[in-house]
Amino acid sequence: MEIDPFIFRLSIFILSIFIGYYVVWSVTPSLHTPLMSVTNAISSVIIVGAIIAGLAGNSNTIFNISSVFGFLAIGLAAINIFGGFLVTQRMLAMYKKKKKDK
Amino acid sequence: MISANLSAIFYLISGVLFILALRGLSSPETSRQGNFFGILGMIIAITVTFLSIGNFSNGFVIVIIFLLIGGLIGAFIAYKIPMTAMPELVAGFHSLVGLAAVFVAIAAFLNPEAFSLGSPGNIKLGSLIEMSIGAAVGAITFSGSIIAFLKLQGIMSGSPITFKGQHLLNALILISILVLTYLLCSTQSSNLFWILLAVSFLIGFLLIIPIGGADMPVVISMLNSYSGWAAAGIGFTLENTALIITGALVGSSGAILSYIMCKGMNRSFFNVILGGFGATEQSSSSQNKEQKPVKSGNADDAAFLMKNASSVIIVPGYGMAVAQAQHALREMVDTLKKNDIKVSYAIHPVAGRMPGHMNVLLAEANVPYDEVFELEEINNDFANADVAFVIGANDVTNPVAKTDPQSPIFGMPVLDVEKCKSVLFVKRSLSPGYAGIDNDLFYKENTLMLFADAKKMTEDITKNL
Numbered sequence: 001m002e003i004d005p006f007i008f009r010l011s012i013f014i015l016s017i018f019i020g021y022y023v024v025w026s027v028t029p030s031l032h033t034p035l036m037s038v039t040n041a042i043s044s045v046i047i048v049g050a051i052i053a054g055l056a057g058n059s060n061t062i063f064n065i066s067s068v069f070g071f072l073a074i075g076l077a078a079i080n081i082f083g084g085f086l087v088t089q090r091m092l093a094m095y096k097k098k099k100k101d102k
Numbered sequence: 103m104i105s106a107n108l109s110a111i112f113y114l115i116s117g118v119l120f121i122l123a124l125r126g127l128s129s130p131e132t133s134r135q136g137n138f139f140g141i142l143g144m145i146i147a148i149t150v151t152f153l154s155i156g157n158f159s160n161g162f163v164i165v166i167i168f169l170l171i172g173g174l175i176g177a178f179i180a181y182k183i184p185m186t187a188m189p190e191l192v193a194g195f196h197s198l199v200g201l202a203a204v205f206v207a208i209a210a211f212l213n214p215e216a217f218s219l220g221s222p223g224n225i226k227l228g229s230l231i232e233m234s235i236g237a238a239v240g241a242i243t244f245s246g247s248i249i250a251f252l253k254l255q256g257i258m259s260g261s262p263i264t265f266k267g268q269h270l271l272n273a274l275i276l277i278s279i280l281v282l283t284y285l286l287c288s289t290q291s292s293n294l295f296w297i298l299l300a301v302s303f304l305i306g307f308l309l310i311i312p313i314g315g316a317d318m319p320v321v322i323s324m325l326n327s328y329s330g331w332a333a334a335g336i337g338f339t340l341e342n343t344a345l346i347i348t349g350a351l352v353g354s355s356g357a358i359l360s361y362i363m364c365k366g367m368n369r370s371f372f373n374v375i376l377g378g379f380g381a382t383e384q385s386s387s388s389q390n391k392e393q394k395p396v397k398s399g400n401a402d403d404a405a406f407l408m409k410n411a412s413s414v415i416i417v418p419g420y421g422m423a424v425a426q427a428q429h430a431l432r433e434m435v436d437t438l439k440k441n442d443i444k445v446s447y448a449i450h451p452v453a454g455r456m457p458g459h460m461n462v463l464l465a466e467a468n469v470p471y472d473e474v475f476e477l478e479e480i481n482n483d484f485a486n487a488d489v490a491f492v493i494g495a496n497d498v499t500n501p502v503a504k505t506d507p508q509s510p511i512f513g514m515p516v517l518d519v520e521k522c523k524s525v526l527f528v529k530r531s532l533s534p535g536y537a538g539i540d541n542d543l544f545y546k547e548n549t550l551m552l553f554a555d556a557k558k559m560t561e562d563i564t565k566n567l
Binding site for chain 2 (some may be wrong): 005006009012013014016017019020021023024025026027028029030031032033034035036037038039040041042043044045046047048049050051052053054055056064065066067069070071072073074075076077078079080081082083084085086087088089090091092093094095096097098
């Protein structure tokens with residue numbers, strides 16, 4: 001009997017939870033705010049679903065209701081992607097070590 | 103157009119890059135590289151999606167337009183936002199992830215052919231369950247984050263909103279979500295789908311209103327976690343590895359942060375979620391303590407104490423963020439350092455309104471991160487320090503947490519500020535902190551209260567040094 005592909009996805013999911021668990025515990029507490037903003041940015045990879053919804057819709061009409069929801073989701077996710085990564089970048093650039101020459 | 107297998111491999115690669123992005127945050131040196139990995143992963147995921155569709159004739163321009171509009175708004179916000187507003191920003195961003203998840207779920211429900219999930223009214227059962235979970239969690243994330251945002255922004259009062267039968271109502275709504283999901287899966291009715299969404303929006307709203315302002319670190323972390331689970335739910339629907347990996351990562355990340363925050367307050371997760379903390383227990387404690395003598399001083403006294411100290415520990419809290427005092431504080435510390443006084447910073451896990459909030463503000467004010475310490479690292483040093491300078495923090499320094507088993511904050515890890523030779527307490531008034539309890543530290547022999555706005559007081563002290 002074949003294994004349902006769902007089981008494979010579930011395996012990836014469960015293993016990723018464990019990876020996330022160990023990786024996040026190793027994040028230094030002083031970087032917890034950047035951690036939140038970067039997780040925010042990467043969870044917007046949901047944009048791939050939005051792009052499919054926007055593009056792969058019925059080819060007769062671009063603006064059927066399903067692709068409109070897709071377009072809106074693209075806009076929202078894009079705010080997050082750009083905003084999330086850039087604000088993380090901005091924060092991380094501020095973390096400096098003590099200057100030794102002082 | 104590239105094959106489904108090839109694009110699956112690329113999605114896997116971007117998932118791995120996202121893991122590396124989080125991994126990079128284990129130290130500030132590697133963090134910038136980590137962020138770059140994250141960006142790279144995102145670019146790969148988006149490019150592969152376009153290539154796998156391959157149909158560029160229809161709607162492509164519109165997709166790019168929405169992408170650019172969103173990108174411009176995001177970039178604009180990222181550059182303009184003041185660091186003190188990070189909690190609001192993160193809450194706002196969470197709401198967008200939630201709403202995007204809802205929209206994608208709606209699109210998939212209305213046009214399942216596009217995602218090869220079946221046809222309208224005849225969607226594969228597994229996909230429909232995954233879709234419902236993604237949509238419901240996304241909706242909860244959205245409305246919950248909106249409330250968190252309004253509370254953090256001060257548009258909505260930070261005090262808990264409670265009413266009779268609240269928990270019962272919430273429990274009923276949660277059960278109805280399960281029932282609706284079951285009915286939706288057996289009937290495929292689109293009406294049920296809309297009702298499910300509406301009810302989920304409602305419960306997100308109801309879950310967050312009873313939670314008070316200072317519990318926001320837990321709420322934001324929790325919503326962070328939810329946004330991850332929503333993404334994972336959609337990932338299962340779309341059979342997309344990148345989304346599943348990312349959802350799991352973000353979900354566990356938020357869960358761990360919630361756990362750390364709860365531990366920082368010595369409260370169980372459920373205690374925080376059920377809410378209403380700090381609203382009930384005020385009346386008994388605030389009445390009989392008012393006559394106790396308090397020593398208050400001015401900037402001159404504070405400057406004198408610090409000038410004669412050899413080591414100073416600074417304890418920042420949310421008040422510092424409100425007063426935007428971090429730059430003034432850094433200037434004060436610079437002057438102290440010129441006088442060969444050793445200065446370090448002590449950060450309580452729940453200081454501020456989100457995890458790591460104080461660290462970002464200090465970093466913004468050019469405080470080197472190796473002068474900033476976590477509670478466990480620095481707590482033993484208070485006994486050897488001459489002056490503790492508490493600026494905008496309150497409950498996290500309250501010795502009552504160690505001595506009085508009756509106190510609502512008993513058992514919460516606190517900074518041992520009272521062990522310092524002298525304590526300077528910058529505060530606007532004697533009013534109790536968020537937990538609604540009096541701080542014994544105010545009345546200690548070696549405490550000097552500095553009643554003023556945190557920023558102004560710090561500037562005045564610098565002038566007097």
